[in-house]
Amino acid sequence: MFFQQLINGLMLGSTYSLIAIGYTLVLGLLQMINLAHGDVFMVGAFLGLTFAYLGIPLYLSLILAMVGAGIMGILVERFCFRPLKKAHFLGPLVSTIAFGILLQNVGTQIWGSEPSRYPQTAEIAQFHLGPVVVSSIQIIILITSLALMAGLDMFIRRTRMGRAMRATSEGQVNASLLGVDPDRVISFTFFSSGALAGVAGVLTALVYLQITPFIGIRQGLIGIVAMVIGGLGNVRGAMIAGLLLGIIEVMNDAYFTAGYRDIIIFGIFFIFIVFKPEGLFGAFKKET
Amino acid sequence: MSGYIEGVLALMGINILLALSVYAILMTDQCSVGNAGFMAIGAYTSAYLTVKMGLPLLPALVIGAALASLIGLLIGIPALRLKGLYLVIATLGFGEMVRTFFLNFEPTGGASGFRGPMGTTLFLIYAWVVGFIVVFWLLDRSRLGRSFDAVRDDPEAASTMGLDVIWHKVWAFGFGAFIAGIAGGLYAHYMFYIESGNFSFLLSTMILLYVLLGGMQTFWGAVIGAAIFSILPEVLRFIHEWRLSFYGAVLVAMMIFRPSGIITRQMVRDLGERLDKLFQTART
Numbered sequence: 001m002f003f004q005q006l007i008n009g010l011m012l013g014s015t016y017s018l019i020a021i022g023y024t025l026v027l028g029l030l031q032m033i034n035l036a037h038g039d040v041f042m043v044g045a046f047l048g049l050t051f052a053y054l055g056i057p058l059y060l061s062l063i064l065a066m067v068g069a070g071i072m073g074i075l076v077e078r079f080c081f082r083p084l085k086k087a088h089f090l091g092p093l094v095s096t097i098a099f100g101i102l103l104q105n106v107g108t109q110i111w112g113s114e115p116s117r118y119p120q121t122a123e124i125a126q127f128h129l130g131p132v133v134v135s136s137i138q139i140i141i142l143i144t145s146l147a148l149m150a151g152l153d154m155f156i157r158r159t160r161m162g163r164a165m166r167a168t169s170e171g172q173v174n175a176s177l178l179g180v181d182p183d184r185v186i187s188f189t190f191f192s193s194g195a196l197a198g199v200a201g202v203l204t205a206l207v208y209l210q211i212t213p214f215i216g217i218r219q220g221l222i223g224i225v226a227m228v229i230g231g232l233g234n235v236r237g238a239m240i241a242g243l244l245l246g247i248i249e250v251m252n253d254a255y256f257t258a259g260y261r262d263i264i265i266f267g268i269f270f271i272f273i274v275f276k277p278e279g280l281f282g283a284f285k286k287e288t
Numbered sequence: 289m290s291g292y293i294e295g296v297l298a299l300m301g302i303n304i305l306l307a308l309s310v311y312a313i314l315m316t317d318q319c320s321v322g323n324a325g326f327m328a329i330g331a332y333t334s335a336y337l338t339v340k341m342g343l344p345l346l347p348a349l350v351i352g353a354a355l356a357s358l359i360g361l362l363i364g365i366p367a368l369r370l371k372g373l374y375l376v377i378a379t380l381g382f383g384e385m386v387r388t389f390f391l392n393f394e395p396t397g398g399a400s401g402f403r404g405p406m407g408t409t410l411f412l413i414y415a416w417v418v419g420f421i422v423v424f425w426l427l428d429r430s431r432l433g434r435s436f437d438a439v440r441d442d443p444e445a446a447s448t449m450g451l452d453v454i455w456h457k458v459w460a461f462g463f464g465a466f467i468a469g470i471a472g473g474l475y476a477h478y479m480f481y482i483e484s485g486n487f488s489f490l491l492s493t494m495i496l497l498y499v500l501l502g503g504m505q506t507f508w509g510a511v512i513g514a515a516i517f518s519i520l521p522e523v524l525r526f527i528h529e530w531r532l533s534f535y536g537a538v539l540v541a542m543m544i545f546r547p548s549g550i551i552t553r554q555m556v557r558d559l560g561e562r563l564d565k566l567f568q569t570a571r572t
Contacts, residue, residue, distance in 0.1 A: 084547060097493040270382060
């Protein structure tokens with residue numbers, strides 16, 4: 001029973017991690033929250049659903065949803081961040097919420113406000129590992145998200161673009177003096193942030209089977225909580241905190257009252273941000 | 289007046305109050321995306337007092353707002369440790385905590401909401417709006433208002449001049465929470481029914497948007513911003529189901545093309561001078 005819940009928690013948490021990474025990448029770079037992120041996630045979920053209806057195989061629709069949501073991320077940056085460099089620091093925050101409203105409304109027009117059902121395309125296999133039952137979907141979710149996280153981690157640490165991202169987040173002026181084009185790095189960061197949210201969307205649609213255009217609101221908030229607990233701007237922290245939150249949520253539902261789930265999550269969140277704002281694993285500090 | 293127009297005007301008045309509550313906190317260069325939480329405290333407390341305890345509306349409103357204000361002060365003190373983005377996230381967390389609290393708090397209906405509060409009239413809403421506008425107008429001309437300006441523009445210089453920066457910041461939080469509490473009470477007694485979903489972070493950020501788009505250099509920006517942008521979705525009704533898309537696009541475009549907001553301090557000053565001249569020529 002306990003191990004079963006642990007697996008379920010890890011599965012749920014891995015989608016939270018993917019969302020949280022998107023927040024934390026943007027925050028590390030621009031010191032701002034992208035409140036449309038949850039809605040980019042929603043767009044990813046619906047893209048996955050639409051592709052499934054068109055009969056596109058899952059691996060391909062994951063990639064397509066990644067690209068689609070990634071482009072959405074770039075659009076958010078173009079409209080809500082780039083033109084507002086000289087505005088009040090809250091400008092991008094409120095601008096992204098307006099963008100989110102727009103995405104929700106467009107989503108409602110295209111897919112309707114009623115829950116949409118995810119078509120059952122593949123046969124679900126159940127594997128029995130001792131007392132634990134794992135479905136093929138759970139395995140797909142865990143492997144996809146863990147592989148993406150490991151890939152991103154390698155990417156940030158090992159590649160030229162990854163180094164440019166780290167340099168830009170430490171200081172845009174210095175980075176551009178050293179030959180990094182900050183605008184390109186920022187665009188790329190928003191693309192990866194959106195792409196990860198898109199994958200998380202498709203995976204969440206696979207689990208929940210029913211999605212609405214408003215699914216991004218709660219998932220987006222949970223992503224922010226995971227980011228805070230992992231430490232603002234800390235990518236590895238966001239991964240671990242997302243998994244932890246998934247486990248906490250599932251354990252709470254299994255052994256405690258499901259209704260208190262969000263009180264507990266937001267309570268932990270508030271305690272962290274006030275008393276331990278650097279999170280569990282240390283926040284990223286901008287060098288000034 | 290038809291019921292529809294009255295409803296639009298009532299919500300506009302409540303939005304103006306909420307925008308002023310955000311402005312009060314912004315006065316000291318702090319920001320809050322949790323004002324829907326203060327609003328919820330005011331709404332639920334006053335509704336409980338009138339429906340369950342039989343208290344008249346006015347004292348219930350004030351008690352609800354006082355409780356919101358007290359919690360605002362309590363939140364304001366630890367939140368002082370935080371600046372900028374951290375404060376944004378903390379207030380966001382606070383707002384969501386309050387919302388989930390009321391979602392699960394059975395004495396005020398929990399998930400099924402709370403039915404029964406009534407008695408808010410359009411006149412009552414606008415009496416509060418005018419009252420708070422007068423308070424802000426007087427504040428602008430007072431020593432206290434100047435010290436709020438000083439704390440916002442340069443807290444270090446302000447404290448060197450002997451101003452208690454912390455005191456100003458905490459009270460700004462308490463004052464903002466009080467206004468939001470009043471707005472919440474009025475809202476509850478206008479709608480006859482409230483549920484926790486009414487007070488989400490979406491509302492908090494929308495109010496912040498009104499203030500930023502209206503202009504945050506003077507309180508008139510908050511008033512005008514809230515008025516324009518709570519009427520705009522109604523004006524846009526002719527494009528039917530796409531109106532929220534259009535609304536969102538307008539807001540994004542407004543942020544791009546007029547980042548300092550509609551009303552600037554210079555504008556208010558120019559208008560004041562022009563009015564003065566007008567009066568002088570009228571007199572002679």
